[in-house]
Amino acid sequence: MTGDQPRTRTSAWRPSVSGITEVLHAHFTDHAYPAHTHDTWALMILDNGSVDFAVDRHRHGAAGGGAVVLLPPGVPHDGKTVNPSGFRKRVLYLDTRVLPERWAGAAVDGPVHGDGLLRHRIRRLHGALADPGDEFEAESRLALVRERLLLHLGAVHVRNPEREPGRMAAALRELLDSRISTGVSLNEAASILHAHPTHLIRCFKQTYGLPPHAYLTGRRIDRARRLLLAGRRPAEVATMVGFYDQAHLNRHFTRHLSVPPARYAALHDRGATA
Incomplete structure (x- = not known):
């Protein structure tokens, strides 16, 4: 029965990435935030649904599928669902080392951004934050998100790589x-x-x-392959080559080679038997 379904689902954690104080994923169907402030920036994307909110007493709306919402620190804002299906959102809370507080005024003037590239970068950042061990990738993706946000706030212009x-x-x-x-x-x-x-x-x-985090992962996979074929156990190999744990190794190894490390290690045993 629909009445048995939870009306709110949330998950939150603090990642090991400098500048991100919290990650929040939530599905709200009938929730209304009272007016409040944060001491951080709130960077939100909607996966579906619509939300109505006010920033500094000026009302705005955003719908899933395209909009990015940036709420500045220290400025009152609220939020509420628009229809019975509610909305699903993913939020990154960024401290003022990522975005200086002096740009809050520009964010108040335009909190909603229809920027497909920015949204894509934020989604990729959420993906890198989902599991421990990919902090280098998350830092790289955060740097590109920050650059894009500062461009919207009028703080920087994107520069091409310098000489050499x-x-x-x-x-x-x-x-x-x-x-x-x-x-x-x-x-x-x-x-x-x-x-x-x-x-x-x-x-x-x-x-x-390829980006630096992808290069580093590839080098670790190469080293892991040699150790596995030398008879090392996957759990041992994971820490030896720099992965967070065996699950972290499994995820990247399988993505690179379409076979998990334990099965790849078995090639050593079959070769020795032959």
Whole structure:
């Protein structure tokens, strides 16, 4: 019976990614937020449904499928469902290290953005945040989301990679190769190489054809393959090559090779028997 179905479903967690204080996924059917404020930015995408909300006493509406909503810190806002089916939303709460509070006024003037590229980047960021172990990818995706948001707020203009992208890309690849097992954060890499995070990402992709987090994952998979065929157990291999745990290794290994690590390791046994 429909009356037995929960009218609200939520999940929330705090990821291990600097600048993101909370991730919230929710389905509301009859909920109404009272007016309130946050000390963070709230970056929301709707998966379906519609929501009516006010920011600084000015009402707005957003519908799933295209809109991105950015609510600034310290500014009162509310929100309510528009129809009986409610709405499904995904929210990232970003601290002021990601977006300076001085841009709050621009966000109040235009909190809703019909930007397909921004929405796509946010969706990919949520995907990277769904499981532990992909923090480097999440940091990279957050940097590109931040750049796009600052563009909407009038804070920056997107720049093409500066001169000598190959030199910068090679330096980053060398750093990643030296940190396959231990890993490196995007901000740490940017500090070591004296470059802006998004500049690093663009130089690397322009030079090598894939983003730095994908390159690092591929190098870890290569090392895992050799260890598995040498007789190492998948759980042991996962930590040796820098994955968070065996589940993290399984997910990426299967995506790369269409076979889980344990089955790939069995090739070693069959080869030895033959």
